[in-house]
Amino acid sequence: MLSSSIDYLIEMGVNKVNTLEQKVVVITGASGGIGAHMAIKLSTYGAIPILLARSKERLGKISDQIQGQHDVYVVDVSSKDHIFEVISLILSKYGKIDIFINNAGYAVFNDFLQLSLNEIEEMMMVNYFGVVYSCKAVLPSMIERNSGHIINVASMAGKVGSAKSSAYAASKHAVLGFTNSLRQELNKTNIIVSSLNCGPIDTPLLTKADVSGDYKANLPKWFILEPETVTKAILDIIANQKVEKNIPLIANMGSKILQILPRSLDKITAKITNRK
Incomplete structure (x- = not known):
């Protein structure tokens, strides 16, 4: 019942606060997982999702599932030349980009000394x-x-580090620092800069990151987010122009407590988070 009410409020917000009709929405990492789910859902609201990812084949499969107007581009976001070229093509074709969702990312969970520099x-x-x-x-x-x-x-890992995620957490810390600083620079404009910080999400990327399988197996099922939940969070950010959203709620609460008592709770949080 609560979930239905939340869905209703989010959908009302999308319709009332910021209609998505004909909005050009670019999504990186859109060939699977939450990126693909976002693209499919946003299309149902009348948006024009532009899917970016490295795999042409996987992009094609997601494209087949979208009924409305959309587009796909093969791009490697780690290549500045490639991303500049593709965004230039999109702007030339559509004349604007209303919403840009930086979703591309991945993780490798391993001890720091076992991770290669590459x-x-x-x-x-x-x-x-x-x-x-x-x-x-x-x-x-x-x-x-x-x-x-x-x-x-971004990720809750950008707020709370844990064993075997040193490199991943560092990259997401960087994303959060960049996002918060950029928002300050643009505070006199009508451009909104938001971050979505998620806990573990049940996608193939989690399976790939968690090579041992221990992390997912040891976490309670209710703690692992479904792609649908993340998409609802994105809709909430768009509809209500939120600058930050943290999910799940318990992880958000935990991160705030840790900011107040970082050293006192280290051993307790380690038992929960270091299950990789």
């Missing part, structure tokens, strides 16, 4: 520099129109 660097390139390149490419057009919304999908 793995650490690649996570930073995709998770952090991919966001930076995209924002650098899209912001001039938004500033020119004095309108736009950038949503950076």
